[in-house]
Amino acid sequence: xAGDLTQAYVAPPPYPAKVSLVxxxxxxLNLKSAQHPAALIVFDRxxxxxxxxxxxxLLHSVDEPLVRAGVISIEQTRDGYNGRLVNHTLLPSxxxxxIATVGGPGREFWVDGRNYPQSYDKPKDHDPGAWRxxxxxxxxxxxxxxLNVMQVMDAKGGPEPLAARxxxxxEMVGAAVADRAVFF
Numbered sequence: 001x002a003g004d005l006t007q008a009y010v011a012p013p014p015y016p017a018k019v020s021l022v023x024x025x026x027x028x029l030n031l032k033s034a035q036h037p038a039a040l041i042v043f044d045r046x047x048x049x050x051x052x053x054x055x056x057x058l059l060h061s062v063d064e065p066l067v068r069a070g071v072i073s074i075e076q077t078r079d080g081y082n083g084r085l086v087n088h089t090l091l092p093s094x095x096x097x098x099i100a101t102v103g104g105p106g107r108e109f110w111v112d113g114r115n116y117p118q119s120y121d122k123p124k125d126h127d128p129g130a131w132r133x134x135x136x137x138x139x140x141x142x143x144x145x146x147l148n149v150m151q152v153m154d155a156k157g158g159p160e161p162l163a164a165r166x167x168x169x170x171e172m173v174g175a176a177v178a179d180r181a182v183f184f
Contacts, residue, residue: 001026021047021143027182035159036151039177043184044146056136057146059087060129067099072133075155084155088164090175091147092137103131147184149175 002025010017022044029039046055059065061074072087089097102110108130109116137144149164167174167181174183 016049018049018053019046020049021045025184029177029180029182031162031178031180033178036153036162036178038152039162039164039180040150041175041177041182042146042148042150043173045143046146047143051142052140054136054140055144056134057089057148059133059135059148061085061131061133062129064104064131065101065133067101067133070094070097070099071161072099074131077155082155082158084153084158086151086153086161087133088149088161088175089135089147090149090164090166091145091173092135093166096138098134098136098138100134100136101131102134103129105130145173147173147175149177151177 002023005022005024006019009019009022025043027041029041031038044057048055059072059074063074063076066073070089072085072089074085074087076083089099107115109118135146135148147166151161153159153161162177164175164177167176167183169183172183174181176182
């Protein structure tokens with residue numbers, strides 16, 4: 001699946017447009033394995049109108065994410081759940097990447113130094129999210145690429161995630177996971 005999301009990131013007048021192009025492509029891989037059933041590869045290309053504009057890729061979660069060496073893990077093991085999402089960030093590259101976690105009590109909906117808590121009464125079975133991960137390039141460029149490989153598995157008693165690696169062929173970039181390779 002691929003789409004042009006540019007208009008979703010263009011603010012209405014009188015605000016100036018900050019982007020000239022935002023595209024997202026997804027590839028779902030059925031790995032046909034009980035231990036590692038699937039992987040989702042997400043590729044974003046963001047071109048700003050000015051190279052100095054800050055860009056970030058967001059991943060929201062209910063529970064606090066753990067970040068280690070470009071790998072983001074989120075587990076949900078309360079109330080009978082036993083799930084883990086593991087995200088390998090391949091782009092921006094490790095030397096040009098910052099990964100920050102934002103959230104927790106009093107910072108669930110933190111934006112620009114302020115919390116914007118939900119204003120409605122939530123049902124007991126509603127998980128609104130309390131955390132997010134922000135992946136950003138350290139350097140500023142007109143165009144930035146974001147490439148992430150996501151896997152789901154059991155948290156308790158589950159396997160280690162499969163390795164994911166960047167494939168860079170100049171005009172094309174991609175990811176390798178299990179016995180598959182995907183290029184964009």
